[in-house]
Structure formats: C-alpha cells, structure tokens
Amino acid sequence: MPVTIGALRESAPQETRVSLVPEVADKLAKDGARVLLERGAGERARFPDALYKSVSWAASAGEVLAGADVVLTVQPLTVAQIGELKSSTVVIGFMQPYARAAEVRALTARGITSFAMELVPRISRAQSMDALSSQAAIAGYKAVLIAANALQKFLPMLTTAAGTIRPAQLLVIGAGVAGLQAIATARRLGAVVEAYDVRSATREQVKSLGAKFVETGVSAEGSGGYARELTAEEKARQQEVLDSRIAAADAVVTTAAVPGRPAPKIITRAALERMRAGSVVVDIAAEQGGNCELTRAGETVEHQGVRIIGAVNLAGALAYNASEMYARNLYNFLKPALSQGELAIDWNDEVFAQSCLTRGGEIQHEPTRKALGGSA
Ligand code: NAD
Numbered sequence: 252m253p254v255t256i257g258a259l260r261e262s263a264p265q266e267t268r269v270s271l272v273p274e275v276a277d278k279l280a281k282d283g284a285r286v287l288l289e290r291g292a293g294e295r296a297r298f299p300d301a302l303y304k305s306v307s308w309a310a311s312a313g314e315v316l317a318g319a320d321v322v323l324t325v326q327p328l329t330v331a332q333i334g335e336l337k338s339s340t341v342v343i344g345f346m347q348p349y350a351r352a353a354e355v356r357a358l359t360a361r362g363i364t365s366f367a368m369e370l371v372p373r374i375s376r377a378q379s380m381d382a383l384s385s386q387a388a389i390a391g392y393k394a395v396l397i398a399a400n401a402l403q404k405f406l407p408m409l410t411t412a413a414g415t416i417r418p419a420q421l422l423v424i425g426a427g428v429a430g431l432q433a434i435a436t437a438r439r440l441g442a443v444v445e446a447y448d449v450r451s452a453t454r455e456q457v458k459s460l461g462a463k464f465v466e467t468g469v470s471a472e473g474s475g476g477y478a479r480e481l482t483a484e485e486k487a488r489q490q491e492v493l494d495s496r497i498a499a500a501d502a503v504v505t506t507a508a509v510p511g512r513p514a515p516k517i518i519t520r521a522a523l524e525r526m527r528a529g530s531v532v533v534d535i536a537a538e539q540g541g542n543c544e545l546t547r548a549g550e551t552v553e554h555q556g557v558r559i560i561g562a563v564n565l566a567g568a569l570a571y572n573a574s575e576m577y578a579r580n581l582y583n584f585l586k587p588a589l590s591q592g593e594l595a596i597d598w599n600d601e602v603f604a605q606s607c608l609t610r611g612g613e614i615q616h617e618p619t620r621k622a623l624g625g626s627a
Pocket of ligand 1: 372373374375377378381383384387424425426427428429430447448449450453481506507508509510515517
C-alpha cells in the first residue's frame with residue numbers, strides 16, 4: 252500500500268502558509284505516495300486548488316487527519332486534531348515544543364510519532380531541510396521593509412537638485428540567519444548598516460555583507476553553534492557600547508534569540524529614550540518576549556516619538572515564498588524515508604533520531620521532557 256501523505260488548511264486564524272505546495276505534491280506523487288489535501292489548503296498562500304494536479308481531495312480536516320499516514324503541518328496540531336489521528340500516524344511540522352505542553356502531551360498519550368522541524372540538526376547534510384533558517388531569512392528581509400516603511404527618511408543616500416540626502420543608519424542586533432538577511436536587504440536598499448552579535452564568528456559574515464561590526468569585547472560562544480546566556484557583568488559591558496550605537500540609529504532590527512529561552516532583553520527603556528524621535532525598532536523576537544523592554548507582540552508601541560514594532564509571523568507575510576521554501580524543507584526531510592511509495596524511517600539516521608519529538612508514548616527530545624517536568 253502506498254503511504255498517504257496529508258496536508259491541511261491551517262486552522263490557526265493568523266496562519267497564511269501551507270505545508271504542501273503543488274510542486275512538492277507532484278514530487279511526492281512521482282515518488283509513489285498518495286497525497287490527500289484538504290480543500291482550500293493553499294488558498295491563503297495563493298495556491299488555489301486548481302494548481303494541485305496530483306492529489307486526492309478531502310472535504311474536511313477530519314478526513315485528512317483520520318486518513319493520512321503522514322500529516323504535514325505548519326503550526327502544531329491542536330489537542331482536538333491530535334485526537335482525530337490514527338495512532339500509527341507520523342506528524343511532521345513546527346511543534347513549538349517549549350510552548351505547547353498540552354499538544355506535546357496529547358501526541359505522547361496517543362502514541363503518535365512526531366518530528367519537530369525546530370529540532371532538525373544544523374549539520375551540512377540537513378541544510379536543505381532547515382525550516383528555521385528558511386523562515387528566518389524571510390523574517391529578516393521583511394523586517395527591513397517594515398522599518399523602511401515606518402521611517403520618514405530614505406534609506407539610501409540621494410544626490411538631488413535639492414541637495415544631498417544622508418543615508419539612514421540601520422542597526423541589526425543578532426546576526427544569525429534572520430539578522431544576516433536583514434543586513435543584506437538593508438545594504439541593497441542603500442542604508443549604512445551596523446550589526447552586533449554575541450557570537451564572534453558572525454564578525455566576518457557581517458563584514459562580508461558590507462556592514463560594520465559593533466565591537467563590545469563580549470563573546471558568548473555556546474554549544475551547537477548557538478549563543479549561551481550572558482553573565483550580569485558581560486551584559487552590562489555589552490549594554491554600554493550597544494546603547495551608544497542604538498542612540499545613533501534611525502532604525503534598529505532586533506533578532507537575538509537563545510533556543511528554549513525567552514529572548515534576551517537588549518534595548519532598555521533608557522536606551523530607547525536616547526533615540527531620536529521618528530526612529531523605529533522592529534523586533535523580530537517579539538513572540539519570544541522581545542529584545543526591547545517595551546515590545547508588545549503584534550502591536551506597535553510609541554514611546555517619546557520612537558516606534559517599537561512587535562513583529563509577529565513575518566514569514567506569513569510572504570506566504571507564497573515561505574510556503575514554497577517550507578514545503579521543500581519538508582520534502583527533503585521526508586524523502587529519505589520514502590522507499591517505493593512506502594514509509595521506512597531509518598532510526599539510525601541522526602536527522603530522524605534528533606528531530607523526533609514523540610514516539611512510542613514517550614517524549615524523545617530530552618530538553619522538552621525536562622521542561623515538561625519529566626512526565627509524558
Ligand atoms: P537564533 O535565531 O537562535 O538567534 C539569532 C542570533 O541571535 C544568533 O546569531 C545569536 O548568536 C544571537 N544572539 C543571542 N543572544 C544575543 C545577545 N544577547 N546579543 C546579541 N545577539 C544575540 O539563531 P539562528 O539564526 O537560528 O542561527 C544559530 C546558529 O546556527 C548560527 O551560528 C548559524 O550560522 C547556525 N546555523 C547553521 C546551519 C547549518 O550549518 N546547517 C544552518 C542554520 C544556522
């Protein structure tokens with residue numbers, strides 16, 4: 252029997268992306284799988300049903316949940332949706348393991364095998380499956396466009412008959428995937444860009460994109476390529492230098508994150524009050540609590556003429572490309588487990604082993620198990 256791979260119209264009201272785009276549905280069908288899609292699944296990302304040529308249609312989400320062997324999602328399934336799955340189902344998608352305890356417990360209780368795209372190891376072989384990176388790059392790009400829109404200034408230098416316009420100064424805090432894309436975008440638009448990250452390895456990357464690296468003398472190399480949390484003394488030293496750069500910026504894009512932890516607070520109220528009126532902060536870390544003390548997720552706060560934009564679901568603002576990239580990430584992840592149209596997961600493969608969140612009634616990912624109090 253060929254494996255049935257299902258995808259839903261995402262149920263979260265703010266979610267515009269879809270986990271399966273026509274190009275990937277065709278590939279799966281070519282690989283011998285049966286693809287089961289809920290009607291209207293791709294509509295909000297501008298993939299109308301007519302573009303999906305090689306799928307079977309389900310009239311409801313329930314039909315997909317009960318009928319599929321593998322369910323591909325963008326957002327985590329709800330507890331109610333998990334209740335509709337067969338216990339042999341494999342679910343693959345973003346799982347937000349630290350934030351969605353009830354859903355993780357429901358997956359465990361039902362004995363579902365689930366893979367969290369957040370947990371795909373960041374090794375070279377898995378780059379084509381790295382959904383955190385594909386979606387973060389979109390967020391970095393979009394954040395700069397939002398900043399440009401909110402400013403009452405040009406980004407580039409202009410030489411006009413009415414005189415010369417100075418270029419805007421843009422500061423990027425956090426030079427991971429999102430931050431680097433923000434730098435590249437701001438540079439293309441002609442801004443003068445500075446960037447800062449606690450990982451010293453980013454210095455060369457920042458410079459190679461034509462931005463200046465802010466030197467604070469603090470390094471926070473952590474394990475696995477991520478940052479660690481800083482000590483109080485390190486934070487104070489970092490803050491001193493950063494505050495002066497924040498004060499000089501017309502726009503600040505913040506992207507700093509530490510996996511499994513709230514976002515570090517980097518822009519204090521005092522630092523904001525040193526910024527010129529009309530300046531803007533776009534905080535990509537808003538959903539993790541924000542990098543700025545005044546950030547409110549999903550809202551724009553104005554403080555002494557400075558606007559702080561708590562950006563959420565930025566990838567969803569480019570739903571078409573975001574869905575394309577995400578669906579390709581899912582395909583590249585799943586492909587090695589598809590053999591002549593059947594599902595065969597190699598548990599010796601570190602990509603499957605490390606990205607597995609729940610299996611056989613247990614939480615497989617240790618940090619999540621600990622965060623949930625050790626119980627399943
Ligand atoms: P992330 O979203 O977890 O964090 C964003 C950035 O914030 C990181 O660069 C981090 O160092 C920085 N940061 C954290 N605390 C900070 C602070 N207090 N002040 C300033 N900056 C702070 O990171 P990410 O974009 O997902 O990337 C994390 C790492 O993984 C990077 O080294 C990246 O190059 C690497 N990576 C590797 C692969 C691969 O090899 N396949 C793929 C993607 C990313």
